[in-house]
Amino acid sequence: MVAVTAALIGFFAFVIMRVTTPQMTTLFTDLSTDDSSAIIKELERQAVPYELRNDGAVIMVPKDKVTRLRMKLAEGGMPKGGGVGYEIFDKSDALGTTSFVQNINHLRALEGELARTIRGIDRVQAARVHLVLPERPLFSRETPEPSASIVLRVRGSLEPQQIRAIRHVVASAVNGLKPQRVSIVDETGQLLADGATSDADAAVGDERRTAFEKRLRKQVEDIVSSVVGAGRARVQLSADFDYNKITQTSDKFDPEGRVLRSSQTREESSATTDNSGQVTVNNELPGNQNQDNAARAKDQSKKSEETNNYEISRTTTTEVTEAGRVNRISVAVLVDGSYSKNEKGEMVYQDRSKEELDRISALVRSAIGFDKKRGDQVEVVNLRFAEPPMATPLPEPTGLLGMLQFTKDDVMYVIELGVMMMLGLVVLFMVVRPLVKRIVATDAIPALPGAGAAPAFAEAGAHASEGASGATGQALIPSNSAAAQLIDVAQIQGQVHAQAVHRVGELAERNPNETVSIVRQWLSEPAES
Numbered sequence: 001m002v003a004v005t006a007a008l009i010g011f012f013a014f015v016i017m018r019v020t021t022p023q024m025t026t027l028f029t030d031l032s033t034d035d036s037s038a039i040i041k042e043l044e045r046q047a048v049p050y051e052l053r054n055d056g057a058v059i060m061v062p063k064d065k066v067t068r069l070r071m072k073l074a075e076g077g078m079p080k081g082g083g084v085g086y087e088i089f090d091k092s093d094a095l096g097t098t099s100f101v102q103n104i105n106h107l108r109a110l111e112g113e114l115a116r117t118i119r120g121i122d123r124v125q126a127a128r129v130h131l132v133l134p135e136r137p138l139f140s141r142e143t144p145e146p147s148a149s150i151v152l153r154v155r156g157s158l159e160p161q162q163i164r165a166i167r168h169v170v171a172s173a174v175n176g177l178k179p180q181r182v183s184i185v186d187e188t189g190q191l192l193a194d195g196a197t198s199d200a201d202a203a204v205g206d207e208r209r210t211a212f213e214k215r216l217r218k219q220v221e222d223i224v225s226s227v228v229g230a231g232r233a234r235v236q237l238s239a240d241f242d243y244n245k246i247t248q249t250s251d252k253f254d255p256e257g258r259v260l261r262s263s264q265t266r267e268e269s270s271a272t273t274d275n276s277g278q279v280t281v282n283n284e285l286p287g288n289q290n291q292d293n294a295a296r297a298k299d300q301s302k303k304s305e306e307t308n309n310y311e312i313s314r315t316t317t318t319e320v321t322e323a324g325r326v327n328r329i330s331v332a333v334l335v336d337g338s339y340s341k342n343e344k345g346e347m348v349y350q351d352r353s354k355e356e357l358d359r360i361s362a363l364v365r366s367a368i369g370f371d372k373k374r375g376d377q378v379e380v381v382n383l384r385f386a387e388p389p390m391a392t393p394l395p396e397p398t399g400l401l402g403m404l405q406f407t408k409d410d411v412m413y414v415i416e417l418g419v420m421m422m423l424g425l426v427v428l429f430m431v432v433r434p435l436v437k438r439i440v441a442t443d444a445i446p447a448l449p450g451a452g453a454a455p456a457f458a459e460a461g462a463h464a465s466e467g468a469s470g471a472t473g474q475a476l477i478p479s480n481s482a483a484a485q486l487i488d489v490a491q492i493q494g495q496v497h498a499q500a501v502h503r504v505g506e507l508a509e510r511n512p513n514e515t516v517s518i519v520r521q522w523l524s525e526p527a528e529s
Contacts, residue, residue: 011424015423022062023062024061024062025060026058026059027060028079029057030058031058031059031079032079033056035078036057036059038079040059049062084108085109085113088109107131110131114127114129114131114173115127115128118150121162121166123154123156123162124152124154126152126153128151129170130148130150131148132146132147132148133146133174145176146175147181148170148171148174148177148182149183149185150170150183150185152187153186158186160206160207163192163193164207166182167184213237219368220368223367224363228335232335232336233333233334233336234334236331236332237330237368238329238331240326240329241325246320247318248319248320249316249317249318251314252315253315254312254315255312257313258310258313259310260308260310261310261311263308264306265307266306266307267302267305268304269301270302271300327375328375328377329368329376329377330376331368332381333360333378333379334381335357335380337350337352349384352382357382360380364378
């Protein structure tokens with residue numbers, strides 16, 4: 001009974017402790033040794049229970065305190081992420097430090113801040129940044145370009161746009177650094193970006209083409225799925241891009257569009273007289289004119305000149321075609337047939353009509369901006385899918401039902417409590433209940449008056465046996481022997497004596513003064529002969 005009692009106490013103590021223990025959740029993951037020690041010290045100072053997992057890289061705290069603890073630790077600048085940032089200047093003595101030390105601290109702070117920023121990107125667990133910021137040598141006209149190298153520890157693999165984002169983030173944060181001068185390596189030694197310009201341009205082209213194909217594919221899937229049903233259409237789209245940059249200049253002259261630019265007019269006139277070639281004083285005198293008027297002959301000339309300049313209309317056009325022009329689009333659409341139930345309730349497959357496929361093809365052409373001159377192709381084919389049509393998913397509950405949704409942790413916690421309650425009930429009904437019934441049955445044995453009652457009890461049993469045998473008229477088993485009866489009587493007497501002694505002890509404990517008086521009275525009485 002002592003062992004069973006101890007086991008029951010231990011079991012119920014375990015159940016109570018397990019039920020009352022707060023539910024633990026993750027506070028931080030992927031912590032360095034320095035950050036783990038600092039956070040643990042702060043939790044111990046606040047008397048907050050915690051658990052360590054994964055060699056201290058993961059810290060678990062009660063679920064109801066995780067938000068407050070994160071804000072409190074963020075106020076103290078924890079976790080630092082295994083690197084130092086601009087907080088290196090918070091407690092520095094600016095009077096006793098040299099410019100060299102200040103430059104080194106600035107470089108360390110910049111590397112630490114960039115590492116923290118990169119760790120915020122999805123799939124990046126840890127980052128380490130090395131910057132090379134050369135100084136301009138004296139008497140030099142050219143300044144060396146800065147460079148950077150980044151080592152990442154990632155979960156899975158990074159996408160090309162994520163690698164480009166990391167390079168541009170680092171280049172934008174450092175003065176004079178170009179994205180082509182940033183190299184990225186993962187923890188396995190694989191080179192993710194080597195700084196080649198061609199690779200960067202190819203990555204940009206592939207990203208634009210992928211985004212264009214994804215957008216058009218989604219548009220086609222949406223419009224076709226609305227006709228044939230969700231999940232009953234498969235769309236594959238391929239776009240051919242021209243990444244050559246073209247600059248074209250053209251001049252056009254309009255002969256009908258004349259404009260007078262300038263006009264110039266010139267007139268000349270002259271007159272001559274024939275004097276036979278003689279030049280005398282008499283001929284020049286005014287009085288001699290009347291005498292020779294008849295014999296004089298005259299010669300006159302006049303000249304006019306006009307110059308007009310016209311400007312012919314001209315149109316100059318310069319066209320610049322950027323890289324990424326679409327040359328051709330090819331679309332392949334596979335649609336499933338229709339399903340209906342027959343008289344037996346079985347699903348029967350039916351092909352779609354040619355008219356319906358033509359309509360779907362027209363919708364696809366309109367969605368992608370079909371251009372026949374460009375060489376676009378659209379193919380819509382009806383084939384039966386290997387998978388049967390899936391049932392329509394139930395809509396997610398909203399309102400009160402949405403608030404009553406449980407997470408995986410809540411469900412596991414409820415299951416754990418239910419198992420413990422079942423074990424408690426099993427122990428209660430299978431162990432405690434029989435034990436209590438046995439104790440109660442032992443206490444219910446009637447107290448016999450003394451030793452002399454044993455023969456009477458045996459005799460009453462014998463008379464009852466004789467009466468029962470006479471009533472039924474059947475032969476009964478003979479009574480026990482005398483030795484067995486004496487053993488039974490002795491056991492009954494022992495139980496009676498034990499109960500009497502136990503009751504006397506209880507009376508003595510309850511009434512100690514009266515018990516002492518009775519014992520003294522017994523001692524004072526003379527002994528009987």
